[in-house]
Amino acid sequence: MVTQAGFGNHKWAMAVDVDKCTGCQACVLACQVENNIPLNTQDRFERNRSISWIRVERYWEGEFPDIKARFIPIMCQHCENAPCEPVCPVFATYHNAEGMNVQVYNRCVGTRYCANGCPYIVRFFNYWEPVWPESLRNHLNPDVTIRSRGIMEKCSFCVHRVRRGVRKAASESRPLEDGEIQTACQEACPTSALNFGDINDPNSRVSQMKKDDRYYTLMPQLGTSPNVFYLAKVDEDREIALTGAESEGGDGH
Amino acid sequence: MKLTRREFLALSGKATAGAVIFAACGIPERELIVQSPVELPEDLVRGEDAWFATVNPDGRNSDGLIVRVMQGRAKKVAGNVDFPVNMGKHSVRDDVALQLLYHPDRLAGPLSRRTHGGQLAQTSWTQAESVLAAATNTSRMTVVTNPLRGHLGWVASRFAEVRGGRYITFDPVEQGVLHGSIKKIFDADVLPEFDIANAHTVLSFGADWLSSWVSPVRHSVQYGKFRSAETRGYMIHGESRMSMTAAAADMWLPIRPGREGDVALAIANVVIDEGLASAAEITAFTSALPAGILNAYRPQDVAARSGVSAEKIVKAGRRFGSSRPSVAFGGGSAGAHVHGTFALSAIYALNTLVGAVGSTGGVKLNPAPAVEGLSGSATGASFAAWEQELAQWRAGNIDTVIIRGVDLAHGMPNSVDVIDALQSVPNVIVFGTVMDDTMAEATLVLPEKSYLEDWGTDIPEPGPGYAVVGIQQPVVGPTISADEVSLIADARGFGDELLRLAGNDIGASSMQQLVEQTTNGLFNRGGSTASVSAPNSNLFRKGVLQRGGWWDTRATGPSRSFSFPNFIRGKTEAEFSGTSGLGQGIDLTLVPFVSNNLLDGRLSAAPWAQQVPDPMSSAAWATWAEINKEDAKSIEVSEGDILFIKSTSGEIEAIAYPHPGVPRGVIGVPIGYGKIEGGRWAEGRGENVLKIISDKKDEETGALAWAATSVRIQKTGRRLKLPKFEGTVEAFPIEPGVPVLVVAPGETAHEAEAANEAEYRKLFTNDETRREIGRDSIGDRISESESQE
Amino acid sequence: MASLISVIKERNKTTPTWLKILIPILGLGGLGVVAVLAALAAFVVTGWLGQPVPILGFDQTFEQPINFPHTVHAGTGQLVDASGNARLNQDLMPLEALGLDCTFCHRTVTTQANAGVPPVAQCAFCHQAIGPESSVPLTQLRQNAGITGNEPLPINWRRVTRMPDHVRFVHEPHIRFLTANPASIGNATADVNSQQAVKPALTCSTCHGDVAAMAQVEQVEPLKMGQCVDCHRANNAPTDCAACHQ
Structure with a gap:
């Protein structure tokens, strides 16, 4: 891998502790605000075309009254071996030296091949021109491009925040501290389920979390080796469910 | 003809295909107004990208915020890492402040009408202020606000006082029962802090404390620590619908509405019977209760009444009694009954039984506010008090009402005809940012500054167990409209207007001055040795503004022993309104719940609040009704059917969302929708469940029993697609552990994956399931992952 | 040649009259199509280059709401009026330009993305x-x-110097680099060939030209991606797309 001049030897990763996620949606809106994602109008919901770079999926498990709702935040997994990258005919999406899957909006011609290729369904297509009433444009983030109709977009790992953090450390001639760069979702997450950091730094929080027994990645069988990883949900009832399943001959679920 | 490159590209983009790619993306903002019109020192020095600390007094508890301001425009709201309540985190409710600030339908200037029937017409501030001065020069006046914890509430009440009028607060989802019970059990005027982070067992009832109850951001921060502590905390939550909090719980007790107190006492019985509490603790708990009264709450009996199995109650009781420190709290729908004070008192009394009062991981009492004159506690006046107040209005005894921060016309149930009451008052003066239902009945509508534009103080309730004063400062000045000829809102502060009207009677001329007085007061009382240290009061004030507030970790609440009175008297059984004469259909208990995003409707003007999916149903933009799947089947309802929800007080329509996490006999409907006015995104959207709540009240506090309404459900025969996020992306619950892997304590993810796979393989080798799944590719996947191992 | 004529003659014999009329018309039309295509191609090419055709009078400068003379504030030497006469003050003494440092007004240029207007x-x-x-x-x-x-x-104020769209330009690291590496400064308005670090104001000319000499500020460099990348390559700066496109 070519090391990238100027930005240091970082590799960014996100660790998600599923055990802490309450499904409160703070990350969803924080991401939307930070990244100038257009308003998801009712019409967009009804057509299943709402855009949400990070989403909280909710799964039901079991039956009433022992039903459980499981939440999991899912965003672009920034795969090392990303299925979306080779299919792009115009190289609008590529992997950079810092472990990020980058979407270059001005290259994108909107073939949507990448969205078809993505097993995590975290890429969103702009079916409409994004519009804001004039006064609401005041709060748009000047650091992030507005994507127009016909452009693919997805979680960028808040690359503009990463750049800002690296730049700040460089201008102050000091090494980057762990936790100094926060993505918008992580900054909001009240339970600290989301953690962002440099996996190349063995002392970083994400590196520590990667060693946790509960470490897993989504769909490892696909071999995408994501830079987003998860820590499993802990549930005391699980043991009971499993042993129950054993004794009943395997139809417990 | 001179063309700039940009204009040229825009033209060629329209003219030819070749240049279309250049028109692909827009510039993020109108970047040419380069200077903030507000004169803040940081603006002058740095020019751009400034970060200001303030607090959000309009959400639930006060969240300390850091607002990113560029060129005089607020760009992003983030939590203030220093602020002890939310500790750097924020919620959906904080983010939407930006949209309320820059709302395209913000009131641009004052509006007035001569009589109640007339049209609202634009007027000038000079005109409006003379009307305001004339109308408020009377003692036949009532000032109405939302519950305000800081100086704004003090100014409102002082203003009413100096004029000889009345000050009354309104909260549609009343917390009066909560405050009453806290007073009763802990003898405390302000809500205590629950030390969730250090507890090993949390037992909660009714309160959706991770989403919307009391101090959700703080609770969530603590929940994160509770989960990652060395001893992973165990959480038991009793609520009659599966809320976000219930979903987070390790054990959810789906209690029938109105039985939360019974279950709490059954748990007390378990703790006592199994010897999990010391003799002293048992004495402390039972001393005031008549002997033998707890026998009416044996787990078996309560199981029959509450719908929760006795095994679960016993398990919960054992855990609560043995895995200490434990803390118990409750609120929300658990207290919104005619016997609400009994139910919440029973819940809070449990803390005595496990020695949780005043201890780490338990209930920590908060000190009295550090600012003299402020109450530090704010709750809406009881519904009973409001009924009396509205009777006064209707009787013509009131000439002027000033309303700020509440939408009376939206929040009051049909049983009190609030519109009629408003129309009986000659001068209805409403302050606000965006048109609401109450303004539609006003004679004078005055545009108010958003909290990001105004000065103020806010004392968090509950505090973190020690004294905190949040300071709210204007982070942006008035915003110039797009055409650059005027302001998007020629707004003024509510507090400033009242202080101006009162002249010298209140003892301050502006909110800014009150903030200065506050910081000076803190400095003079030795506050400069706490979170901000400074040699003089001027530097101290600057330091406090920079940090977003002041706090002193040494100024903790009282640690005294006390005993509570007998709370098992008066009503101990729930009562629900009737449903006779409401036509066909099934009868369910209505459990309204405060929306995670809109709260009680105060944020519904913001499209962000409208479009963020509800955590449980993922619905947005519409009123949905969470109904049990079996109940739905019994009246042949599926998702998307529009239901009539009828009570004796009226009817609403809602889109059915059959929900596996709703017990039978219950229907959950979100509060906050159904504004008639409220800007382009809120008006006419959804239906207002508050309207159909019956007029039942808590016996002791007179608070509205908003969870004590029975409703009859009918199909309207119409259908509508429920706008929701669910289904936008394909979900993959194709095999156990995907994508949410669940492990037992001590189990590794690897072991869990292997166990899941073994189990799944059994499923798969069963011919019948294979036929059901009908996908051979899954078989391939199994062999693939096998080869990886 | 003879054979060609014979072919045409032959054709004239066999071609129906309507076709004889249509061919010249189509031929003219074809010319028209070629002309349109050529114009289109020119438009596309210029569009690709990102600059309007010069005849449209491309001029990257604006009338500002207040006519701010950089010559007076940032320039040096005696001031002259439009007719070349020295400008005098109330005491009839010649006026000197102020020679202010760029960062006196554009204060955030060394710390922020935007240079900042005071x-x-x-x-x-x-x-x-x-x-x-x-x-x-x-x-x-x-x-x-x-x-x-x-x-x-x-x-x-109207912005004069613009990057192409979708680019996030940040002043701070550029100033940081150029002040430390004066050899990389282009368009130098002063002698900056030393190896020692220079004042930030001396680096501005690299992209902005000699603003102190402009009565009305104009953009002097096209600031296209090629220009950025050339400089980034030459100075071992990042060329990752996401370095600028965010």
């Missing part, structure tokens, strides 16, 4: 005393600053 209050700090009352731009400035008693209003 608030009106900063202009007014000097101009509430300095400058004749008769001056039109200064009267306008004093009004905006609220000195004359009216509500203060920001000045809506």
Whole structure:
């Protein structure tokens, strides 16, 4: 891998502790605000075309009254071996030296091949021109491009925040501290389920979390080796469910 | 003809295909107004990208915020890492402040009408202020606000006082029962802090404390620590619908509405019977209760009444009694009954039984506010008090009402005809940012500054167990409209207007001055040795503004022993309104719940609040009704059917969302929708469940029993697609552990994956399931992952 | 040649009359199509280059709400008026340009993304005393600053120097690099060939040209991606797309 001049030897990763996620949606809106994602109008919901770079999926498990709702935040997994990258005919999406899957909006011609290729369904297509009433444009983030109709977009790992953090450390001639760069979702997450950091730094929080027994990645069988990883949900009832399943001959679920 | 490159590209983009790619993306903002019109020192020095600390007094508890301001425009709201309540985190409710600030339908200037029937017409501030001065020069006046914890509430009440009028607060989802019970059990005027982070067992009832109850951001921060502590905390939550909090719980007790107190006492019985509490603790708990009264709450009996199995109650009781420190709290729908004070008192009394009062991981009492004159506690006046107040209005005894921060016309149930009451008052003066239902009945509508534009103080309730004063400062000045000829809102502060009207009677001329007085007061009382240290009061004030507030970790609440009175008297059984004469259909208990995003409707003007999916149903933009799947089947309802929800007080329509996490006999409907006015995104959207709540009240506090309404459900025969996020992306619950892997304590993810796979393989080798799944590719996947191992 | 004529003759014999009329018309039409295509191609090519055809009068400069002379504030030497005569002050002494450092007004250039335009209050700090009352731009400035008693209003300056769209340019690291590596400074307005670090103001000319000499500021460099990338490559700066496109 070519090391990238100027930005240091970082590799960014996100660790998600599923055990802490309450499904409160703070990350969803924080991401939307930070990244100038257009308003998801009712019409967009009804057509299943709402855009949400990070989403909280909710799964039901079991039956009433022992039903459980499981939440999991899912965003672009920034795969090392990303299925979306080779299919792009115009190289609008590529992997950079810092472990990020980058979407270059001005290259994108909107073939949507990448969205078809993505097993995590975290890429969103702009079916409409994004519009804001004039006064609401005041709060748009000047650091992030507005994507127009016909452009693919997805979680960028808040690359503009990463750049800002690296730049700040460089201008102050000091090494980057762990936790100094926060993505918008992580900054909001009240339970600290989301953690962002440099996996190349063995002392970083994400590196520590990667060693946790509960470490897993989504769909490892696909071999995408994501830079987003998860820590499993802990549930005391699980043991009971499993042993129950054993004794009943395997139809417990 | 001179063309700039940009204009040229825009033209060629329209003219030819070749240049279309250049028109692909827009510039993020109108970047040419380069200077903030507000004169803040940081603006002058740095020019751009400034970060200001303030607090959000309009959400639930006060969240300390850091607002990113560029060129005089607020760009992003983030939590203030220093602020002890939310500790750097924020919620959906904080983010939407930006949209309320820059709302395209913000009131641009004052509006007035001569009589109640007339049209609202634009007027000038000079005109409006003379009307305001004339109308408020009377003692036949009532000032109405939302519950305000800081100086704004003090100014409102002082203003009413100096004029000889009345000050009354309104909260549609009343917390009066909560405050009453806290007073009763802990003898405390302000809500205590629950030390969730250090507890090993949390037992909660009714309160959706991770989403919307009391101090959700703080609770969530603590929940994160509770989960990652060395001893992973165990959480038991009793609520009659599966809320976000219930979903987070390790054990959810789906209690029938109105039985939360019974279950709490059954748990007390378990703790006592199994010897999990010391003799002293048992004495402390039972001393005031008549002997033998707890026998009416044996787990078996309560199981029959509450719908929760006795095994679960016993398990919960054992855990609560043995895995200490434990803390118990409750609120929300658990207290919104005619016997609400009994139910919440029973819940809070449990803390005595496990020695949780005043201890780490338990209930920590908060000190009295550090600012003299402020109450530090704010709750809406009881519904009973409001009924009396509205009777006064209707009787013509009131000439002027000033309303700020509440939408009376939206929040009051049909049983009190609030519109009629408003129309009986000659001068209805409403302050606000965006048109609401109450303004539609006003004679004078005055545009108010958003909290990001105004000065103020806010004392968090509950505090973190020690004294905190949040300071709210204007982070942006008035915003110039797009055409650059005027302001998007020629707004003024509510507090400033009242202080101006009162002249010298209140003892301050502006909110800014009150903030200065506050910081000076803190400095003079030795506050400069706490979170901000400074040699003089001027530097101290600057330091406090920079940090977003002041706090002193040494100024903790009282640690005294006390005993509570007998709370098992008066009503101990729930009562629900009737449903006779409401036509066909099934009868369910209505459990309204405060929306995670809109709260009680105060944020519904913001499209962000409208479009963020509800955590449980993922619905947005519409009123949905969470109904049990079996109940739905019994009246042949599926998702998307529009239901009539009828009570004796009226009817609403809602889109059915059959929900596996709703017990039978219950229907959950979100509060906050159904504004008639409220800007382009809120008006006419959804239906207002508050309207159909019956007029039942808590016996002791007179608070509205908003969870004590029975409703009859009918199909309207119409259908509508429920706008929701669910289904936008394909979900993959194709095999156990995907994508949410669940492990037992001590189990590794690897072991869990292997166990899941073994189990799944059994499923798969069963011919019948294979036929059901009908996908051979899954078989391939199994062999693939096998080869990886 | 003879054979060609014979072919045409042959054709004339066999071609129906309607076709004989149609061919020249189509031929003309074809020319038209070629002309349109050529114009289109020219448009596309110029579009690709990102610059309008020069005949349209491309000019990357604007009339500003207040005519701010950089020559007076940032320039050096004696000031002259339009006709070349030395400008005099009230005491009939020749006026000298101020020679202010760029960062005196563009204060955030070394710390932030944008160089920053000073608030009106900063202009007014000097101009509430300095400058004749008769001056039109200064009267306008004093009004905006609220000195004359009216509500203060920001000045809506128009941006002159623009990057192409979708680019996030940040001044701070560029100034940081160029001050430390003066050899990389282009368009130098002063002798910066030393190896020692220079003042930030000396680096501005690399992209902005000699602003101090401009009565009305204009963009001197196209600032296209090629230019950026050339410089980034030459100086071992990042060329990752996401370095600038965010």
